[in-house]
Amino acid sequence: MSTSIAIAVATSALRSLLEAGIRTLDSDLSTLDVTVTTLAPDEALKDEKLSLNLFLYQTTINAAWRNLDLPEVKSGERGRPPLALNLHYLVTPYGKQAGQIKALNHRILGAAMSVLHDHPVLFPGDITDIPDGGLPAQFERLRITQLPLSMDEMSKLWSALQTNFRVSAAYEVTVVLIDSTMQPKAPLPVLKRGEDDRGPQATAASATVLREARAPRSQPAARLGEELVIAGDNLRTDDAVVRFTSLIPPLTTQVVPPPVVDVPPLPGDKPDEIRMVLNDIGTDPDAWGIWAPGMYTLSHVVEKSGSPRMVSNSISFALAPSIVLTPNSTTVASVAVGEELTITCTPRIRDRKNPNSGFEPIQNVIVWFGDQVVRLRFPAISNKDPLQQDKPTTIKFNVPDVDKGVYVVRLRVDNVDSIPVILQGPAQVPAFDPLQQIRVG
Template identity: 35%
Template sequence: MSDALAIAAVTETVRAVLGEAVQHTVPGAEVTARHPNGAGDADAARTGPALNVFLYRTDVDPAWRNTDPVGTHPGETRHPALALALHYLFSAYAPPGDDSTLAERLIGAAMSALHDRPELRADDLRAAADFSDLHLQQEPVKLTPSVLTADQMCRLWTSLGGGYRLSVAYEARVVLIDSSAPGRTPLPVLRRGEAGAGPVAAPTAAAPWPVLDAVRPSVAAPGSDIVLSGSGLAAGAPSVHLTHMLLGGPPVVLPARADRADAVRATLGEDLGAGCWSAVVVLSAADGGERATRPRTLRVAPRVTSALPLTAVRDPQGAAVLEVRCASAVHPGQRVELLVDSRPVTAEPFTRATRTLRFRLAAGAPGRYPLRLRVDGVDSPLTDAETERFDADTAVVIT
């Protein structure tokens, strides 16, 4: 998830990473980001060596261009992200009259640094370019050398209008710039099949190893019970181990109890974080041995704890800022959106775990709209558990 400032953020971060390496190898050297022609004109006034970083071309990544937008559910439509590959030229400049190997040392320091650290880390992006949210992009930005033939290099320097300098080309891929065009997120289907259970498939013979077939409900709320069904789950004392797919960390171990033949039941903790979890049933035998099933996905829904319905007052430009409290806390790096009717609104950036989120709603017509909070693709409940109808209070009123 990145904004239109992501290109400049990559350039500034590359400057910072190379600046550290160049200073260590050639004390007093600087890293600039000028046009190579302008950098050459400045040679007369330059008092020390420098490495120039120049973005000379951008390409649309053909593979990422055809991928579905992050966080899109079936039936939803969104504009895909703009996927870019950035092409850089690193050129070495030495003071006028210098006949040493300063240029070679500058290029060597830059290539060595990117060989050891070919990926722009989130901490580097945040420190060097805090004006952009590129550090929240889940796909890393990697820098790899580009092979330019002598003819390509000659054409490039000729088009730049400057004399050739010792140079090396690099490619930064991939930079994903989110589309600002609004998407469409229809309201969910209330029921699929008899009692909303949908189709059921189960093995016909007992498996030699415990097998976990399904976790129900597939989307659960913190504090609720889940039933994990399969085969061979009565071969020991059961427990359920949960691992957050994005945040990681040590597994959350839940005590479990037999629910019926080949099924166990466990209660989720009230503070279990929203998002996608990996669920595993571990069976402990009397002799101390353990057997574990393969993981299945459990989606834990966020819960809006603000008084509902929310009220949004528009400013003279027609925009409104909503403050939404939720349980449990969401963490940096998680994708958080507020779905107002069928319109997704991305949360304003936050740098630490928080239970209070802010959303800026662009111009919209006054009215009452259904409201959902989406964290890592998992929506807060919109229906009443008893009536299985849309909850009228789970809404935002725009005045």
């Protein structure tokens, strides 16, 4: 097992290899007592003795080993991949005499490059200076390769080192594997494959793909009681449900997100469509409690006895709040500035208990009075017990200081607006709903 000192072990092994090899190749260098150092270039320059400096200037991740388990990790187990590093070295001769006596700097560099060329692989016997690093036992051998740096790359490197340029050669040593200290996970043996030990089951049916969900009358969102049309590929209605999942997160233990709602689909008007009705409280007494205004994801789920469950992709869907404005009538009601108005919203807005002010909403609630935002006073949400799922949410606010005129009131819950538009007459002409308008004056 290679430890965190494996980099130091590799550097020390290279230093020993060069120190022994250059003296063997060139007898003059042995006489002049050339040493091999591992200093930074600015520190190596201070030493007046003849030397060959081995400077580690960069480490990079080895792409081949980046996410690969070690061979010792058994099949079915999960282990942390090792830290796989490529080491980049700069080999440079130093010493005041190196440029004066028989071009010694060139002779030192040539001998060093010859040694590394003749020893492209470091074997366990070459790594003996620091025995505790675990590098000799590494199954992947250390390989030495010269890096062909261009003059531009070399000049940039020396500029970054902030010292004078010297003739040098760059090498890459790969790969150093530093084992992770995290223990692998070993699952228990499998006793049976599936409920009846039948193993995996194959089906010939194509996967269902959902493309879009369409609300009626091209509305941006659907409301409870309305029909929703879903378009896609390979849609089926037998043994299938459309699963609605709210995007309200569980903030605390007191906040329970709306449950997942499964709605059985009906055949659509086209082969690539299905439809369903989002039940209101008239057909489902729990509708106001299991649904919540806001954003949902929906998916198509097929679960047939004896076959694996098949789940399609998910698409987004917006459920708009349905509101009733008080006072209201078949015509636009008249109110004065500062007068209190009440909005009842279905389905219920999710709320939680506040020890200081009763219940407060956990969803983002905004009231639009015309084009103005009305700041709500909390507790604006009714202090009714959230368990009373058959009760709508009540919101109170005061008419803002606006000019006389008719204003449309909208409720926005988690960026989904109520729908203030209705279709009137035989021609189905769009118009604002009088029940969602207020006359100020």
